[in-house]
Amino acid sequence: MLEFLDSYAWIFWLGLILIFIVVEMLTLEFTFLMIAIGSLGGLIAGVFGAPWYIQIVVAAVVSLLLLLTLRPPLLRLLKRGGDPARSNVDALLGLEGVVVDEVTPTRGQVKLANGDLWTARVSPLTEHRELTRGEHVLVTAIDGATAVVVPSERTERKEPSL
Structure with a gap:
């Protein structure tokens, strides 16, 4: 079973990345984009031969770092361009x-x-x-x-x- 995970983990990572990108397109909050990029980190770790449990740790750490460091400034930039005119x-x-x-x-x-x-x-x-x-x-x-x-x-x- 563990050999199967090591051999086909890249399919799992590609599937997760695709799912997270689709969810991000529906929510537009940058959360799932950061998790998708973290999953890409797990995929890259797998390409370099890391075992599946290291891939999961890499994906989690990269996702968490992106959520804490990159997401807040992106949200500020997104909200900065709003229309200041009052309406309704x-x-x-x-x-x-x-x-x-x-x-x-x-x-x-x-x-x-x-x-x-x-x-x-x-x-x-x-x-x-x-x-x-x-x-x-x-x-x-x-x-x-x-x-x-x-x-x-x-x-x-x-x-x-x-």
Whole structure:
């Protein structure tokens, strides 16, 4: 049995490398890539005549070293190129608007500075409980399809058109 392992270990290593690369393509976290490279180290050790148990140790040590040293900087480089622009709900938070239809704690409509018309309600944290048409507001949260707003206290405003 041990002779069989020594003779055909390279097939085992090639299979593992292939499996780890396929899993890496699905996860994109560099973990399985490091393990695949470690398996390549085990394969190379086998090519140079190391017994199967030494091949496993070489693969484990190389994988562990790569996971601890190479993976963190690669992940930082990958995340550095992300788009810093806010989108979706994050882009609406802090946006100013004008009340179109009286806004109460349960209903209302506002036109935001980006031109969107949203259903709105007054934030429960505000003392001023009803906002009249033409008042300026600030979006503090989004609850489903409703903007939660508070009165804007700015003196100088760029007014969105109604």
